[in-house]
Amino acid sequence: MRRTDGLIDGAVTTMLVFKRLTAVAVTICALMAGLGAVWAGDGKPSDWQMNFQQSATPVMDDIVRFHTGLLYTIVAIAGFVLVLLLIVIVRFNARSNPTPSRTTHNTTLEVAWTVIPVVILVAIAVPSFRLLFLQLNTPQADITVKATGKQWFWTYSYPDNGKFEFDSVLIRDVTKLRADQPRLLGVDNEMVVPVNKTVRVITTGAEVIHAFAVPSFGVKIDSIPGRINETWFKATREGIYYGQCSELCGKDHSAMPIAVRVVSDQAFATWVEEAKRKWARDDSAPTNFAAADPATR
Ligand SMILES: [Cu+2]
16 A cells, blocks of 8 residues: 555656646746747847848748758757767777778678769759749849938939839937937838738849948849849838948948838829929939038938
């Protein structure tokens, strides 16, 4: 009787320990999942960020998936090589293996260590090229935005939405930032696009090479004077997404952020009407770069 009691007590204690361990594990996982979102940063970098900013387009979803897949592959290869090295170090050092084998060739092994890496590289190349085509083949676009990189701000125009054009300049005075605007990324006029619509971005540089890049959209393309480059994105969530000029373009390279506000179709239509009034473009007027110099604003 006593013995049975002891056994039952032991089992109960073990169960309790297991339950507690499970609870701890679940809590840690929940915390990690919660923190993961914080660490990822939504539309902008965040403190203690790990990994990419949260994806907001199908292209970025694919980039993240490809990156994660590669990471697993790399870890597996590095782990495998590490295990081989450890075996060599432990089992085949001069002390534990004083009379080494004189084997010099092993055809099967040599074919295997040539063919297996080739297979791995091909397995990586296929999704890699698929991703590249997805990024570079612009699908039928719903709207086009032209982004011109200038020293040191961006000018946006919407060729199929009316004759208006506006500058997007960094807000240097922190007291003028809206509550939701991060320092060094907040701009006076954001580029506005509708949600769930394919946006074609055509970009060029006014005087030197800049680059249009928004991490959450998986977009990064050079803005080169004298030519037009094209990229696209389809933002699936409303919000503000920040990027930065990504080609060293002069003293204020760090001060020409890209801010894209993704809004509903209705809000976009309202914004377009407002923009047409506010920034009506007069093509006969000469471009006044001095007036657009952030230093004079
Ligand atoms: Cu630039």
